[in-house]
Amino acid sequence: MNLAIKDQFKGLLNTGENAFKRLHEKGSYNPKDLQTEKAYQDLINQTYDVFNFAITDNGMPETMRTALQSDAFLFGGLKTHAQLFEASKLLLDDKGNLKPFAQLSNEFDKLNSTYNRNYLNAEYEFAVGSSQMAAKWNEFSDNDRYELQYRTAGDNRVRDEHAALNNITLPKSDPFWSSYTPPNGWNCRCTTVEVLKDKYEGDGYLKDSEKAIKKGEAATSQIGKDGKNRLEIFRFNPGADKVLFPPAYPYGKVAGAKAAEEALKKKIENPKPLETTADVSNYFSEFAKNNPEYFERGFKEIKLTSQKGVNGFTDMNGTIALKKDVLNSIKDGLNTIKRGEKTTFKQEEAFSTLHHEMWHNANKPGNVGLSKDGTKVMELANEFVARNTLGDFMKKLGGNLEHSELTTNRTNTSYNTMVRNYDQLIAFAKADKTKVLEDVKKGLIDKKYVEQMDVLANAIKKHSYYDIEEKTARGFIAATLKDKIKETDYNNLLEYNKKLFKAKGG
Structure with missing residues (x-):
């Protein structure tokens, strides 16, 4: 566990303490308070941050990440509800009067330590294993040349029930994986790997689905005094189900949990x-x-x-x-x-x-020293690419470009006139702007900044309707760099020199 997450653990104990103090100030608890009380929301958000640390440490598609994060937030919220509900039962004495905080302090500290240290350690480790499996599940192939194989950590800490699952090797589509993909319990370190179907044959590898499922049932069975199976909650698949924690975890069964869940889902719909x-x-x-x-x-x-x-x-x-x-x-x-x-x-x-x-x-080559005009050329190329790919950038952020005028006229930059004049040159040369952009973008990434004039000029020459000499294109680009040249002046310059734009083959 690295220092960053350790600091979050310590901070969570302080946040839990503040939540219990606020609970005592209010003198009662209602699940709806999760929507309005900052101290409670801080506890939810910081609990979520701990689990989100486990999620973001793994590469996965945005849809998977978002689903796991929503589940982590809901889990953190219901956990907060569970501890506040338990603490609220301690608030009043036999006569219905609010006990002094000093009288409750030790009990609150015990609850805080139990939920936000002891339970949290196991839950965080589970979240790490679960998010790793969710990320891997997304990468597993559906090709029938491959199968999935259950593997334990292979040391003397592996529990016997999980050791019995070691080397189970079945297709990704087999129902076994719907319920027995790791982690299969708190502190479970088992994993699943993708293997070539024909490579693992023989007595050491169980490929019988029915027998595998029976072993899975045995590994997730522990009947309590109440006759209920305490381990059945671990029968799920983080990747296929797109959840971080078992759907039937105990926090969801605490009194008032449904009301808390409704309040929390509103927060999920409107995230932090x-x-x-x-x-x-x-x-x-x-x-x-x-x-x-x-x-x-x-x-x-x-x-x-x-x-x-x-x-x-x-x-x-x-x-x-x-x-x-x-x-x-x-x-x-x-x-x-x-x-x-x-x-x-x-x-x-x-x-x-x-x-x-x-x-x-x-830019791959990295920064180099440039002259004043060299800097302007570099900024021209960079801004030309940036504004013409702005729509794609907005989509990557999850939105849309609502103000397309920013792709042609961004007045909050000193490079605006240069780029608008380069746009004029593209139009006057009857060049294919899409292809010009493609070339300039490639050059911006691959070429040194001192080579950007070549990139800009060659893009015009290559994709123009006219037969333009490279030195002519360079001259017109150099003209865009002049501090006082206006767009109308630049257009007049192009018109005055239109004889330099010769028809190809003419």
């Missing part, structure tokens, strides 16, 4: 909003795992800057700095997308700034 710079940075840390093409040298962080004269900047090594107003608009935009609402112009303008800086990080 991003509130801080760290929240935004963590969001894009996950985004980078699923979209590594944006960060050639890896993602590090998004942070605030107070530097004057910029909306943001990057070191091209995974760190992006943004002005406060830009970062706040990005945060608001992500929350808007989470709610399923349409993003505003201001939010999309801020996303445009971030997207521009992300494209700098996509």
